[in-house]
Amino acid sequence: MSISPTGEGLRRALDGPFHDLKQRWRDEVSADEVVRDTALSMEEARDWTLDRVKKLAQRDFVTAGFPSAQGGTGTSAESVANFEMMAMGDLSLTIKSGVQHGLFGGAITNLGTQYHHETFLPGAINVDLPGCFAMTELGHGSDVQSIETSITWDPDTQEYVVHSPSPTATKAYIGNAARDGRMAAVFGQLWVDDEHQGVHVALVPIRDEDGNPMPGVTIGDHGHKGGLLGVDNGTISFEHVRVPRSMLLDRYGGVGEDGAYHSPIESKNARFFTMLGTLVRGRICVGGGAASGARKALAIAVHHGLNRRQFRRAGLGEEIPLFDYLSHQRRLLPHVARAYAYGFAQNELAQQLQRVLDQEDPGSPASRELETRAAGMKALLTRWALDAIQEAREACGGAGYMSDNGITMTRQDADIFATFEGDNTVLLQLVAKALLLEYKSTWGDMDLRGTASKTAKLIGGAFMERTTARSAIDRLVAVANRKPESERLRARGWHVQMFEFRESHIVESLAARMRAASKQPEDQRDAAINACQMHMIEAAKAHVDRIVLEAFIEGIEETADDYIKAILVKVCDLYALWTIEQNRAWYLEHEAFDPKKSKAITATVDALCGELRPRAKELAEGLGVPESWQKHPTEAVPPIIA
Template structure:
C-alpha cells in the first residue's frame, strides 16, 4: 500500500507545544526549575537514606510556588487546580518517590482539608500544609477494605458529654494500611471513619487526627507501624495506623458535607447518606487524575531512554557490510517501541483533556453533578488504561535495552518497580472499570425495567461509561470526519480518519448494546449474580469506551497543531495508534464481522509500514516530551 509522503526532519518544538497544551507556560517554568535543582537519583541508597533524601527534596519543593497552585488564593494558594496537577505530573519525570510523597502531602492530605473542610480548617491548617510545617497522611485504606471504602470499619463516635469524637480501630482488619507519610514523617492524618452520633451511623466521614507528638513519638492511643520493604517507592514512608479510643475535638470533623452539633444532632446539605458519600469521594478525584498523568510521564521517560538507546546500540551486520546495524532499524524493535510511543501520545492527549475538565469543574462556584459524574467515570477509565499501559511499556522498554536496561544505574529498573503499584492505588484498575456498572445494578433497576432495548443501551452508555459528550468545537470536528469517512473496502480506507473513528464508535456501541441485553435480567432476579457473570463484558465495555475517547483526544490535538510538518507527523502517529489498537483486538473485529480476513491482514501490513515510516522520527518524537536532560542521564546512552 502507498502511504502519503512524510516530511523530512521535523522540529520537536511544535510537537512539544501541542503536548504541553493549555499549561505550556507553566510547564516551561517547571522544566527550568527542575533543571536548576539537583534532584539526584537515589541509586545505591538504603531505605532510610532514600526517605531522608526525599524529605529534603520535598522541603526544597516547598520553597517554590508549585505546592500552592491548587489551593485557595484566600489562604496563599494559586487557585490553579489544573496547573497543580500538571506540575506534579512533571515530577514523575524524576524519582517517583518524590512525586508520590508530594502527592500525599499536598494532593491527598492538603486536598482533603481544602475540599472536605470548611473555613475553620482552612484558616488553621492550609498554610502550614503548604509550607510543610505540618506533614500529614491520607488514612483511608484499611487492611480489610481498600476498594470498598463505603464499608470501612474504623469508627468515630461522638460523645456529647465532652464534645469529642472517639476514634477507634475495632479489629485488626480495620488497621489503616499502606498510608504514605505515616511510618516516619507524618504528624497528622485525615482519617476516614464511620461517623456514629446518637447511636446512629451516618456513613464514612473524614476527621483530622494528630498521630505524633512534637518529639516524634506516637500520640496517646495511636499505634504506628512501618509497612517495611516494598517492590519500589522506597523513599515513601508507608505505614500502618491503629487507634484505641483516641479523642479529638468536635471541630476535627471535616464538615463541608456533614456536621455534628454540640448536642450530637447530625446535619448535612445532602440528605441521602449514599449520595453524600459519593459526593465526598468525587471531590477527591484529583489524586486519581494525577496518577494517570504521572504514569504517562514515567512512560515517556522509559520510551525516551529506550528509543535513544535503540538509535545508538548496534548488533549484527548486513551481508557485505562492515558496520553493525542500529537495532532500531529492525522491524521487531520498531514494533516493540513505536506503537507504544503512539499510544503514549494518545493517552497523554486524553489526559490533557481530563485535567482541563477537572480544572473547570473544581474552579466553578457550583458543582454540576452531571459533569462531575462524567468526570469521575472518565478519570476511572483513563487511570486504568494509562497505568496498565505504563506497566506494559516500561517492561517493553527494559527489554529493548537488554542487559543494560536491567542495571539500576540506567533508571529503568526503578521506573518498573515504582510504577507497578500504580495499577492498584487510587483505585484498583479492574474495579475502576466496573464501578459505574455496579452502581447501575444497585441504583437504577427501575430504569432497566421501564426502558426499551435501544433506550437501555443508550442509558448504559451515558451512565456506565460517562459517554455524554457536549457539542464542543472538537466534537464537531469528530462528527465531520465521521460523516465524511470512507465506505470503501480497500486497504487505503484504513488510513481514512472518518472510517477509523466510525469503527471505534461502532465497536463501543455494539459492546454497550449487548452488555445492556446481558444485564437486563438483573432487574428481575439476582443482580449480583447477573453482574458477576458479565464482568468480562463489563471490562470490555469500559476499555473500548476509553479507546474511543483517547482516539478523539488525539484527533482534537492534531487539529490544534499549527505547524504543517508536525501535523503530518502526528497524523501518521495517530494512524499507528488506531491500527495497532485494531490489530491487538483483531479477534473481536473478525468475530463480529467488522473486518474481513483480507482487511485484517492489511491492518498488520499497515502497522509494519507505519513503523518503518516513523522510524526516522522516533528520536524527534521522544525529544518532544522535553524531559529535563538530567533525568535521562543514564550510562547506557554513553556506552552504546
Template sequence: MPLNENTTRADDVAPATPHHTSSKGSPEGTSQGALEEVQSVQGPDTAERIDVENLHRHLMGPWKDLRQTVRDIIEDPALHKIDTLSYQDQRERVMDQMKILVDRGIVHRAYPDYVGGQDDPGGNIAGFEELVAADPSLQIKAGVQWGLFGAAVHQLGSEDHHRRFLPDIMSLKAPGAFAMTEIGHGSDVASIGTTATYDAQSQEFVINTPFKAAWKEFLGNAAQHGNAAVVFAQLITAGVNHGVHAFYVPIRDAEGVNLPGIQSEDDGRKGGLNGVDNGRLAFDHVRIPRTNLLNRYGDVAEDGTYTSPIDSPGRRFFTMLGTLVQGRVSLDGSAVNASKIALSIAIRYAYERRQFSSGGDTEATLMSYQLHRRRLLPLLARTYAQAFAHHDLLSTFDDVFSGREDTPENRAELETLAAALKPLSTWGALDALQECREATGGAGFMTKNRFTSLYQDLDVYATFEGDNHVLLQLVAKRLLGDYSKEFAGLDVGTITKYVSSRAEDLAFNRTGLRRVAQLIQDTGTQKKSAKALRDPKWQRDLMQDRVHTMVAEAADALRPARKMSATEATKLFNSQQVKLIEAARSHGELLQWEAMTETLGKLEGHTAQVMTWLRDLFGLTLIQKNLGWYVSYGLISTQRGRALDEYINRLLDKVEPYSLQLVEAFGLKQAHLRADISSGLEEVRQADAEEYFRKLRASSEAPIDEKTLLKLKGSGKRKK
C-alpha cells in the same frame, strides 16, 4: 530530543553517521531554554522536518509554563533518586527534597489565596506530574502531603479548617497521612470499620479501631514523618450511623512519639517507592474536638444533631469521594510522563546501538529492524494519544475544581473520565517500561539506565488511588447506565457521548448485514482495503461499535436482574463483569483516539501528515489487538483483517524517520532522563569501534578473515 541554537537538519546528515545535533527555536510561552539539550542523536534522513516546537507546545498543554518551571527545578541533582541508598536513607532524602519544594514555592498552587495559595488546581496537578522524572517517591510523598492529606482538608473542610490547618500543611510543619484504606476492605471504602462516635457531653468525637481488619494500611507518612492524619470513619451520633466522614486527627507529638491511643506500625521495605514511609495506624478511643470533623458535606451540632446539604446518604458518600479525584488525575499524567521517559531513552539508544552487519562495513542500527520498530513505535503512538487525552482530563478537572463549571453532571463526567484514563496510562507505563527494557538488552537491565527502577516505583500505580479493574468497573456502570437508565439513576453527562444509543445499529450488526456490505466493498484489490483502513471515520466507528455492542449485550443479559433477589442479581451481574470491564477499557482507548484526532486538527502541513500516520498507527494497533472480536461480529472482513497487518508495517516505515523528532517534542533533557544509554555514550563507543576497524583495514597488520582465506584458496588466487 530537545533543541538548542545550533541547528542541523536531519536531511543535512548522512543517515549512517550519527551526530550530536539539535534545532533552533524555543516555543512561545515556555521558559527560556525549554527545548535546549546538550546531547541528542541524529536519526535517519528525512525529506522534511516536522514542527517539533509546535508539537512540544501541544504536548505540554495549557499549563506548559508551570510544567517547564518544575522541569527546570528538578534538574537539581539534590532532587534525584539514588537507588543505592537503604530505604531508611531514601526516606530521609525524600523528606529533605520535600523541603526544597516548599522553599521553591511550588506546593501552594491548589490552595485558597486567603491562606497563601494561588487557587490554581489545574496548574498544581500539572507541576506535580513532572516530579516523576526526579524521583517517583518524591512525587508520591508530595502527593500524599499536598494532594491527599492537604486536599482532604481543603475539599472536605470549611474555611475555618483551612485557616487552622492548611498553613502548617503547606509549610510542611504538619506532615500528614491520608487514612482511608483499611487492610480488610481496600477499595470498599463504604464498608470501613473505623468508627467516630460523638460524645455530646464532652463535645468530642471518639475515634476507634474495633478490630484488626479495620487498621488503616499502606498510608504514606504514617510510619515515620506524619504528625497528623485525615481519618475516614463511620460517623455515629445519637445512635445513628451517617456513613463515612473525614476527621482531622493528631497522631504524634513534636518529638515524633505516638500520642495516647495511637498505634502505628512500619510497612518496611516495599517493591518500590521506598522513599515513602508507608505504615499502619489504629486508634484506641482517641478523642478529638467536635470541630475537627471536616464538615463541608456533613456536620454535627453541639447537641449531637446531624445535618447535611445532601439528603441522600449514597449521593453524599460519592460526592465526598469525588472531591478527591485529583489523585487519579495526577497519576494519569505522571504515568504518561514515565512512558515518555522510557521511550526517549529506548528510541535514542535504538539509533546509536548497532548490531549485525547491514551488508557493508557499518553494522545496522537497532531501529533499522522491522521488529524493533514494531516494538517501540506503537508505544510512541499510544503515549502521544494518552498525553492529549490527559490534557482533556486535566482541563475538565480544573473547570470543576476552580468552580467555573462545578455541577453534579460535570463532577460525574470528571470522575468517569479519570476512572477510564488512569488504568490505561498506568498499565501503559508498565508496558512501555518493560518493552523498552527488553529492547535495550542487557544495558536496559542496569539500574543506572532507569527502566527497572522506574518499573518498581510505578508498579503500585496500577492499584492505588483505585485498583485499575475497580475503576474500569465504575466506568462500565456509567456506560451501562447510559444505555439503559433502569440500571443507573444518574445523568452521566457528556462523558458517554461516544456510545451510540441507536438500537438499529446493534440489530444491523447481528443480522450480518454489515458483514455482507463489507465483503462486497472489499471485493477487488488489497489497495481498496488499505484505503479504508486509513479512514478515520472507519476507525472511530469500529472502536465505538465495540463499546456499544458489549454494553448492549451486557444490558440485555442483565434485564432479568430487576425481578431477582439481591443474591441472584449479584450473581447475574458477576457473569457480565469481564465483558463490561473490556467495554470500559475500549471506551477509554476511544477517548484517547478522539483526543489525538482533535489535536490533529490544530496542526498543519507535513507535521499534520506525520501525526496522522501516528494516529492511524495507534488506532489500527488497537483494532488489530481485538481483530478476532471484530471478525467474529462481522465488523471486519477477513480480507481487510489480512490487510491490517501489512498496512501497520507500512505505517511503521512512514513514522520511523520521524521517531527521534517525535521523542524530541517531549522536551526531556538528559538531566531528566539520566540514563547512560541516552547520553550519547553508545554513539561514542560505536564511532570508536568503527574508527578502529577502519584503521586496522588500512594497515598491513590486519588479519585475514578465515572465510576470505577459504574463498581465496578455492579460487587459487591467494598470494604466496
C-alpha cells in the same frame, strides 16, 4: 543538551495548555532536585524524598493548586501538570508530595471549611505539618465504604472519639505514616446519638513534637516495598482517641454547635461518594504520573535503540542500529504513539477537572462524567505504563537492567499505580456501571445488583457523551465515507467509526445481558451478574479508547504548526490502527471487517512504524522529559574497583 526544532514543536503540542508551566520545570528544576540516586537504601531514600518535597514546596508553581487565600491559584489542572512533571523526575518524590499536598492537603481543602483551611493548610503546604490520608484499612481497600474505624460523637465532652474496633480496622499502607506524619485525615464511620451517618473524615494528630506516637495511637512501619522506597508507608490504629469538634472536616456533614448532625446531602451513600468525588484529582494525577514514567522509559529506550547496534548484515558493512529492525520499531513506536494519545487525553481531562471544580456543584452530571473518565483513564494509563516501561527495559537489553538508567526503578515505583487511588479492575467496573446507568446514579458505589435492575435500554449510543471535538469528528467521518475502500485504513473518520462501533456494541450488548440477569430467579441472579464482569471491563476499555482518540483529534486540531501537525496525524494513525489491531479479534467476531482487511491493518501498522522511524528521535524528544533528567545506558558504564 538542546533538542531539535521538530522535537520542540512536538513537545509544545503535547504540552498543550500546560506548556508554559511544564517548560518552567524544564528550565528551572535541576536533576539534583528531582532525580533520585537509584542505589539509595530505604532510609536514605526516605530522607532524600522528604528533603526534596520540602524544597520543591518552596517554589510557588509547585503548590499552585491550593486556594488563593492560602497563596495558591486554586487551579487543580495545574496541579495535575505539576504532578506529571515531577513524575518524570522521581515517583517516590511525586507520591510523597502527592500524599502531602494532594491527599492530605486536598482533603482539608475539599472536605474542610475556612477554619480548616486557615488553620492547617499553611503547614500542609510548606510541609511543617506532614500529614497522612488514612482511608484504607487492612480489612478494606477497594470497598472503602465498609471500613470499620469509628468516629463517635461524645455530647458530654463535645469531642469525637476515633477508634479501631478490630485488628482489621487498622489503617494500612498509609503514606507518611511510618516516619514523618504528624497528623492524619482519618476516614471512619460517623456515629451521632447512636445514629450512623456514614463515612466522614477527622483530623487526628498522630505524633507529638518529638515524633513519638500520640497517646492511644499505634503506628507500624510497612518497611521495604516493591518500589516507592522513599515513601514511608505504615499502619495506624486508634484506641479511643479524642479530638475536638472542630477537627471533623465537616463541609459535607458534621455535628453543629447545637449538638445535632447536619448535612447538605440527605442520603448517606450519596454523601460519602460526593466526598470521595471531590478527591478525584488524585486519581487523575496517578494516571498522568504513570504515563510520565512511561514517557521517560520510552525516551531512554528510543535513544538507546537509535544508538545501539547489534549484528552485521550478512558478514558485511556496518552493524545494524536496533531501530532498523522491524521488531524493534514494533516494540517501541506504537507505545510512543500511545504516549501521545494518552497525553492529549490527559490534558483534556485536567481541563475538564478544572471546569467541573469551577462549577462548584459536586454530584452534578458533569462531575459524574468527570469521575467516570478519570477512573477509566487511570486504569488504562497505569496498565499501559507498566507494559510500556517493561518493553523499554527489555528493548535496552542488559543495559536496561542496570539501575543507573532509571528504567527499572521507574517500573518498580509505577507498579502500585495499578492498585492505589482505586484498583484498576474495580475502577473499570465502575466505569461500565456509569455507562449502563447513563451517569444517572451515584458515582463510586459497587452495587451491581442495583445496576442490573436499573440498566436502561441503551440505544444508538445515547450514553456516548461527547468530548468537545464533535464537529471535527463529524466532518472526519463524512470524509472517510467518501474515500475509496483502499484508502479507508488511514482515514481518521474510519478509525472513529470503528472505535464508536466497538464502544456502542459492547455497551449495548452488556446492557441487554445485565437486564436479562436482573430478571433471573433470585438464586441465579448474582451468578448471572458475575458472568458479565469481563464484559463490563471490556465496555469500560472501549469507552476510554474512544475518548482518547477524540482527544487526540482535538489535540491535532489545536496544533498550529502544519509540519508538526502532519507528524501528529501519522502518530494518531498508528495509535488508532494499533488499537484496532489489538482488538481485531473482537472486530472479526462482530464482522466489522473481514480477514483480508484485518491483515491489511497489521501491514499498515508495520508500514507506519517504518514511516515514523526517521522521526523517532524527535518523537521521543516531544514526550517532554527534560534531557538532563534522563540517563542513557551508554553513559552508565560502572565505576572501576581499585
